[in-house]
Amino acid sequence: MIPFNKPYVSGQELAYIRQAVEHGRLAGNGRFAKKCERFIEQRYGVVRAMLTHSATAALEMMAILLELRPGDEVIVPSFTFITTANAFALHGAEIVFADSLPGHPNMDAEKVEELITPRTRAVVAMHYGGDICDMPALERLCRERGVVLLEDAAMAIESSLDGRKAGTFGEMAVFSFHETKNIISGEGGALLINGGHWIERAEIIREKGSNRAAFFRGECDKYTWVDKGSSFLPSELQAAYLFAQLEALGEIQAMRKAIWIRYHEGFSKLEKKGHVQRPAGLPGRERNYHSYYLICRSLQERSRLIRFLHDKGIQAVFHYQSLDQSPYAAKFRDGKRKPLPHAAHYSDRLLRLPFFNELGRDEQDHVIASVHAFYAK
Ligand SMILES: *Cc1c(COP(=O)(O)O)cnc(C)c1O
Numbered sequence: 001m002i003p004f005n006k007p008y009v010s011g012q013e014l015a016y017i018r019q020a021v022e023h024g025r026l027a028g029n030g031r032f033a034k035k036c037e038r039f040i041e042q043r044y045g046v047v048r049a050m051l052t053h054s055a056t057a058a059l060e061m062m063a064i065l066l067e068l069r070p071g072d073e074v075i076v077p078s079f080t081f082i083t084t085a086n087a088f089a090l091h092g093a094e095i096v097f098a099d100s101l102p103g104h105p106n107m108d109a110e111k112v113e114e115l116i117t118p119r120t121r122a123v124v125a126m127h128y129g130g131d132i133c134d135m136p137a138l139e140r141l142c143r144e145r146g147v148v149l150l151e152d153a154a155m156a157i158e159s160s161l162d163g164r165k166a167g168t169f170g171e172m173a174v175f176s177f178h179e180t181k182n183i184i185s186g187e188g189g190a191l192l193i194n195g196g197h198w199i200e201r202a203e204i205i206r207e208k209g210s211n212r213a214a215f216f217r218g219e220c221d222k223y224t225w226v227d228k229g230s231s232f233l234p235s236e237l238q239a240a241y242l243f244a245q246l247e248a249l250g251e252i253q254a255m256r257k258a259i260w261i262r263y264h265e266g267f268s269k270l271e272k273k274g275h276v277q278r279p280a281g282l283p284g285r286e287r288n289y290h291s292y293y294l295i296c297r298s299l300q301e302r303s304r305l306i307r308f309l310h311d312k313g314i315q316a317v318f319h320y321q322s323l324d325q326s327p328y329a330a331k332f333r334d335g336k337r338k339p340l341p342h343a344a345h346y347s348d349r350l351l352r353l354p355f356f357n358e359l360g361r362d363e364q365d366h367v368i369a370s371v372h373a374f375y376a377k
Contacts, residue, residue: 002363004315006356007179007186010248016240028233029213032240039246040175040190044165048193050206051239055154055176055189057232059087062122062150062172062191064205064228065198068092072121077107078324078343080126084152085323094119095332097324099340104280105129105350108342109137116141122148127156127166129279130182130288135161135169154189157182158253158288166288171195177242182252182290185242188234205229255357256289259364263292263353266368275375292355293319294371299348305374306351312370315354322347 020032033051040049052058066088068074074088078097085095096115101108105128112123123142125133135151142149151173153159156166167173172195175181177188191206193199203213209229214220234242245252264278271278277295296302302318309316322343329335353367 002314002354002359002367003356004317004352004354005180006358007184008245008252008357010244010252012244012247013241016244017237020236020240023236026236028235028239030236030239032236032243033234035243036239036246037190039243040192043249044167044192046168046173046192046194047196048199048202050191050193050202051234051242052174052189052191052206052232053234053238054178054187055152055174056083056087057230058174058189058191059083059124059152060090060230061202061205061232062174063088063091063093064230065172065201066091066093066121066148068121071119073117073119074121075112075115075123076323077124077126078322078340079105079107079128079320079346080152080323081154081320082323082326084124084126085329088122088124089328089332093121094334095323095329096120096334097322097329097340097343100342100346102342104131104282105343105346106131106133106282109134109141112138113141116145116147120145120147122150124150124152125170126152126154127159129293130156130159130166130290131279131282131285132156132159132161132166132169135164139169151192153192154178155181155290156288158249159290160286162284167192168194172198177238177245182256182288183242183245183249185234185238185245188238188242201227206232252357253289256355259355259357259359260287260289260292262361262364263355263368266364267294267371270372270375273375276371290355291352293350293352295346296349296351302349302351305371308374309367309370312366312373314367314370316367317352318347319350319352320347 037049074093075096076085098107151170153166153173154176159166173192175190177185215223
């Protein structure tokens with residue numbers, strides 16, 4: 001079976017984990033964690049990067065930082081991972097769902113504008129497949145309306161728009177290092193902070209509501225409970241694995257680019273014949289080659305294609321189910337409306353193909369040939 005994903009080992013991961021073990025400190029905020037944070041800050045030009053045990057944890061930190069009051073609204077895309085919404089719901093937000101663009105799974109900035117009310121506190125942009133949202137439009141809108149712009153860049157490390165990298169548009173952003181992402185540590189994430197005023201409380205929130213970070217810097221003489229918080233740090237074992245991956249970033253991205261381009265060329269004829277749509281490009285974007293997907297003509301056709309590929313030894317998977325139609329969304333005012341059409345379109349039709357750094361050429365050719373065989377029937 002050609003799996004959908006296979007976690008990658010670039011070379012130094014086990015050596016770095018051994019070093020961490022031999023150094024004798026395995027909790028969070030250790031030497032490898034700091035190396036990873038400095039790497040991210042320097043490479044992406046963010047004011048502060050803070051490792052977390054997941055992107056979900058970093059989203060929850062954002063939600064706590066917002067100090068939401070009852071009735072405060074947070075706008076999220078409907079076509080996204082559950083935690084983009086759940087992190088804010090957990091901390092009391094009224095969730096409002098924005099539709100996708102007609103031609104791309106990303107959230108439609110014009111739709112966001114219609115959804116802003118005096119109760120809107122934040123807009124969370126998610127960059128699907130690593131294609132950056134219309135951030136210039138969202139930045140303008142959020143500035144005008146006094147709303148905090150946040151980025152769920154969980155799958156968008158290394159993507160850029162007109163030369164600006166994902167994670168640098170929002171006041172805060174998150175990356176994920178879950179094993180299905182480009183750069184991994186099994187589970188893992190980071191909170192990226194561009195607005196410096198968020199940093200002090202973010203440190204406290206990540207350290208269980210204590211001023212431990214300031215204490216260790218010698219800025220106060222005891223460490224105690226000063227605010228709300230939780231346990232959001234990854235262990236040094238995860239950070240050691242992650243640092244090896246970050247050092248191999250260039251090599252990893254080159255492998256992914258070759259795979260992406262081979263798929264894209266491999267499906268150009270099928271698109272011309274109108275059988276499938278390939279990922280649409282958006283102007284000014286540099287892709288990060290996170291995933292490769294096809295848009296099928298219907299839900300039924302997609303289900304048949306998944307079964308057909310499975311029988312050929314290929315694991316292909318669908319993706320998000322629109323959150324505006326999810327059972328839990330009914331709890332929110334906004335979850336009782338009719339389906340958002342474009343989000344529903346991608347929920348029903350988007351199919352992801354096996355995509356991992358070590359996908360072999362023969363394996364990839366088998367995937368491409370099998371999709372062709374399905375449409376030749
Ligand atoms: C993967 C992903 C997440 C969750 O990341 P974790 O690190 O597993 O918490 C959130 N949002 C998006 C858009 C993702 O792709």
